[in-house]
Amino acid sequence: MDPHSSSSSSSSSLLLCFFLFLLAAPSYSLPLSVSIPLSLSPPSINNNPSAKTTRSGHYPYQKLAFLVSQSLSRAHHLKNHRNNDVTSLSSHSYGGYSISLSFGSPPQTIQFVMDTGSDLSWFPCTKRYVCRNCTFPGGDKSSLTNPPFYPKLSSSSKVLGCQNPKCGWLHHRNVTHCADCDSDSSNCTQICSPYMIFYGSGTTGGFGLLETLDLPGNRLFPNFLVGCSVFSSRQPAGIAGFGRGKASLPSQLGLDRFSYCLLSRKYDESSQTSPLQLESGLDSGGKTAGVSYTRFAKNPIVPGKEALSVYYYLPIRKITVGGSTVKIPDEYLLTGENGDGGSIVDSGSTFTYMTNPVFKLVASAFENQVKKYSKAEYVESAVGLRPCFNVSGEKEISLPEMRLHFKGGSEMVLPLENYYVLAGNSEAVCFAMVTDSELESPSRDGGPAIILGSFQMQNFYVEYDLRNDRFGFMKQKCK
Incomplete structure (x- = not known):
């Protein structure tokens, strides 16, 4: 029916x-x-991993797999712009x-x-x-x-x-x-x-x-x-x-x-x-102290894809892992005339989504730099995240730094707990971003190439300056 x-x-x-x-x-x-x-809002999951105190919380497999599934469903919805x-x-x-x-x-x-x-x-x-x-x-x-x-x-x-x-x-x-x-x-x-x-x-x-x-x-x-x-x-x-x-x-x-x-x-x-x-009637367009800004990227205007006009596009120009630039082709970082490519920020997504070609480059950058820990492929199969590394018995966990670089020079340095999660009984740590399977239909590869989710923005002050058409952010403890 x-x-x-x-x-x-x-x-x-x-x-x-x-x-x-x-x-x-x-x-x-x-x-x-x-x-x-x-x-x-739910589901209820305790999670507070960091480089020094990663043993304080973890994701049960079932909950983690559920969040992965929901993040991918959300990404498909946003990308398909029905x-x-x-x-x-x-x-x-x-x-x-x-x-x-x-x-x-x-x-x-x-x-x-x-x-x-x-x-x-x-x-x-x-x-x-x-x-x-x-x-x-x-x-x-x-x-x-x-x-x-x-x-x-x-x-x-x-x-x-x-x-x-x-x-x-x-x-x-x-x-x-x-x-x-x-x-x-x-x-x-x-x-x-x-x-x-x-x-x-x-x-x-x-x-x-x-x-x-x-x-x-x-x-x-x-x-x-x-x-x-x-x-x-x-x-x-x-x-x-x-x-x-x-x-x-x-x-x-x-x-x-x-x-x-x-x-x-x-x-x-x-x-x-x-x-x-919520603010209106502001006297000036001054900047908030300590906040880094980048101008919103222009929304694509594509007949039949009017939904793209609703999103907040961000001009991500580069991603670095451990100080090394991930060589992502411009066709994914920039928005094309057909509305494909580019990056958006979405509080309704949990884990950040990257289209498969971009994700593979970023994931490979971590795999090439992480030599201390062995791969935990059994955890990858159980939760749907990758790469996962075996950290059983480790008191402290050290992983390469990840930065998002925006047009205009601002940089978002992600804390470790914003892009890696402990899985199961803390036996493995997994990269907390998602992508489609390589077997997914090519038709799902349109729309934004990167969808910045809420998990990656936790403990950040985030500002949508609509009057000056810019996006601001600053790391701080939220309370």
């Missing part, structure tokens, strides 16, 4: 049950400066970072996974909401599972109409007229068609709402476009879209800048949080 057509039909039937809602509440004007707690009239981009929540946002009048607070790789924000919605297969390996339920949003309990909820320009934001296309109304009709009551969002490992579907977003400090933003999902599969939490699209939270709030610091993975499932800062 085609999930696209059946889900659209069921969503449309559900929408007929809704009545018209009252006008939205009054708003407060910018400038805006809001700090929102940012916390880790578009159609009822599809928007988003991400899976597993292993991500979450925030709490309040919608409605009176406000209802929902947890969302923060995602810089998509634009639409959506939440589980209505009493009919169903989420199938929304558990983790071993049957653990997501800690992000919370009651759905109830539009009928909010005086500011309005179903999105098909003539509203925001209907085009929802579907990444211009809406010129409604299918069931005359082209010159000015009072068409037809709703905007339902959306279906596809992931590498799940789906969600629903309809667009215009609702009041209630930020801390009594900052109210009426008529905020948000997705009301009535069903999901393998998607146990809503998404807060922080990408470049018109529907994204930064775009709708008119932010000049947002920033965050990703907690170490050792705080999974704890009460520990770090701030997500």
Whole structure:
């Protein structure tokens, strides 16, 4: 059965049950400066490896293999950039970072996974909401599972109409007229068609709402476009879209800048949080002290691949391992006219993805420089990461340094715990980046060549300076 057509039909039937809602509440004007707690979402894994204290934590094989699978599914989703009239981009929540946002009048607070790789924000919605297969390996339920949003309990909820320009934001296309109304009709009551969002490992579907977003400090933003999902599969939490699209939270709030610091993975499932800062109305474009900057690379404009316009492209120009340059061809580091190649940063991905030709060069650089430890091929087969090295009995682990070099001269020096993980009972250490099998279809080799994931960004202050079109970063302990 085609999930696209059946889900659209069921969503449309559900929408007929809704009545018209009252006008939205009054708003407060910018400038805006809001700090929102940012916390880790599941799965629960303790991990805090470093060159000196790598025995303090490790990944069980099952959990590690699961994160590898989810990271690859996410990469395929971002690279395949699927578009159609009822599809928007988003991400899976597993292993991500979450925030709490309040919608409605009176406000209802929902947890969302923060995602810089998509634009639409959506939440589980209505009493009919169903989420199938929304558990983790071993049957653990997501800690992000919370009651759905109830539009009928909010005086500011309005179903999105098909003539509203925001209907085009929802579907990444211009809406010129409604299918069931005359082209010159000015009072068409037809709703905007339902959306279906596809992931590498799940789906969600629903309809667009215009609702009041209630930020801390009594900052109210009426008529905020948000997705009301009535069903999901393998998607146990809503998404807060922080990408470049018109529907994204930064775009709708008119932010000049947002920033965050990703907690170490050792705080999974704890009460520990770090701030997500939202800012607008800035007086100047000054730099944050201690932060290194690089300008965002230009997004490719390719007909039929409009999803690429949502991503944050970074101009990675070189990767070094142990001080030696990995000789990566420009066709992978630069974005081509067809949208293939280049690098993006994505908080919705766990492990960094590299297309196979790039990954092989980087992995080989480590293998050629690591002579102290033997290969642990049995661990590679069990978890899906490579190379893995046998470190059983070692009190301290020493591996070559890895740096990302950006256009303009800034460099990101990755701490060891950001690109290697202990596997099993600490008998092996594995390179914590992923790639497709060499047997994967060549059609999956398009899109971004490098997707910088959240695991590699833990304990970094990260800044998206939208006003000055630049990306900033600084290593620091996040708390």
